[in-house]
Amino acid sequence: MRIRFLGSGGGRYVTAYQLRRTGGFLVEDRLLVHVDPGPGAARALRDFGEDVRKIDAVLVSHNHPDHVIDAPVVVEGLTRGTKERRGSVLAARSVIEGWEDFRVLSPYHQRLVERVVPLEPGTSAELGSLKVKAIKAIHTEPGAVGLVLEGSRTLTYYSDTGYWEGMEQFARDIVIFNLEVLHELPTHTHPGVVKRVLERSSPKLLFFTHFGMGVLRFGPERLGKMIEREFGVDVIVVEDGLEWRKGKDVTLFDF
Numbered sequence: 001m002r003i004r005f006l007g008s009g010g011g012r013y014v015t016a017y018q019l020r021r022t023g024g025f026l027v028e029d030r031l032l033v034h035v036d037p038g039p040g041a042a043r044a045l046r047d048f049g050e051d052v053r054k055i056d057a058v059l060v061s062h063n064h065p066d067h068v069i070d071a072p073v074v075v076e077g078l079t080r081g082t083k084e085r086r087g088s089v090l091a092a093r094s095v096i097e098g099w100e101d102f103r104v105l106s107p108y109h110q111r112l113v114e115r116v117v118p119l120e121p122g123t124s125a126e127l128g129s130l131k132v133k134a135i136k137a138i139h140t141e142p143g144a145v146g147l148v149l150e151g152s153r154t155l156t157y158y159s160d161t162g163y164w165e166g167m168e169q170f171a172r173d174i175v176i177f178n179l180e181v182l183h184e185l186p187t188h189t190h191p192g193v194v195k196r197v198l199e200r201s202s203p204k205l206l207f208f209t210h211f212g213m214g215v216l217r218f219g220p221e222r223l224g225k226m227i228e229r230e231f232g233v234d235v236i237v238v239e240d241g242l243e244w245r246k247g248k249d250v251t252l253f254d255f
Helices: 012-017 041-047 071-078 093-097 107-112 191-198 213-218 220-231
Strands: 002-007 022-029 031-035 057-060 088-092 115-119 124-127 130-136 145-150 154-157 174-178 205-209 234-237 242-245
Touching: 002 041, 002 205, 012 213, 022 041, 041 071, 057 071, 071 088, 071 107, 088 093, 088 124, 093 115, 174 191, 191 220, 205 220, 213 220, 220 234
Parallel strands: 031 057, 057 088, 088 115, 154 174, 174 205, 205 234
Antiparallel strands: 002 022, 002 242, 022 031, 124 130, 130 145, 145 154
16 A cells, blocks of 8 residues: 655645645555545646556545545546546545535536545445445535545545544554644544544554644644654654655655
């Protein structure tokens, strides 16, 4: 399994000012999957040496701009400039059908790919040898979901969510937490959510990413060290372009 982060920022202000990139991340486990392609995802793919034409699927957790805005561009790229019908889109139902008056991934772009799967908690789908399961999320966008990707390792992406009873059961091998806020909010992942999950689970590796303004001011590295000391778990604090491969050290793209 390989994970490449095309950004480490999130939230309105960090996204609008591009204090960190907001391109989501790639997971490669035989197939290449792009998760939550937010603003600048297409440019980040190029800057970090990734080929949009090799992407096999786009996964979107919810219908907020910092998670979905570049999805149409990535779809056009993976379909070789719309000339080849290929690939899949697995996305929260609110992304597929629209939420209120906001819809980025148009019916036109959905028709470009071979398969479109609307995701709700409990929905499962297979991408070759990779199994994707949608799990609950509590967020300001009511259609939001988290994602569990089961391949050579189990990767859990909680996306943007407050704590919900039982979420720790999905924290197994690798967990990605979006730390957008520093202080407690019922609809966002903050350090208290991370602690509650770790009190009831024992994942092998955590990634912290999707930092909002408050977390950047506090210092993501400080948060990572605090969690490592308290729970004895390995924490990787994401920087733009960071790449992780199973069995190899973490490397940063020299940009």
